[in-house]
Amino acid sequence: MDANTIELLKECNKGCKMAVESMKQVKCKIKNPEFKELINKYIKKHRDLEDKSSELLDEYGKCENEPGMMTEAFSWMTTEMKLMMDDGDGRIAKLMMDGCSMSIQSVSEYINKYGDASEESKKLAYKLVDLAEEFMKDLKEYV
16 A cells, blocks of 8 residues: 555544544534434544544554644634634534535545545545535534
């Protein structure tokens, strides 16, 4: 497996982990039960993609990347600060939509950067982009 394939898989894995952590962080603040169920649904979908990227990395003896501690801390603090002013479901939906947008942009950049990665790894990355787009669409109901 070439280096670009490994890097693309690591970035997808890391992105899934960050998405799951962000959703878990806000889930306890959500008041609408249907919205909470939507978050649970997308946590599962992101974990499924994370598991698939982990399996592919394991096949080639490579470890997954953990999001950096500083990145996680900054992300957590930023979310908490934004929710201090308004922790309503609409605000949470907007924050999740912002995360989806960032995910779409960064994963798309990685697909282009690692363009000669394996088709299987690119397929997984495109699934992650599609998942973020689907999540963003479903979040519009709660804004």
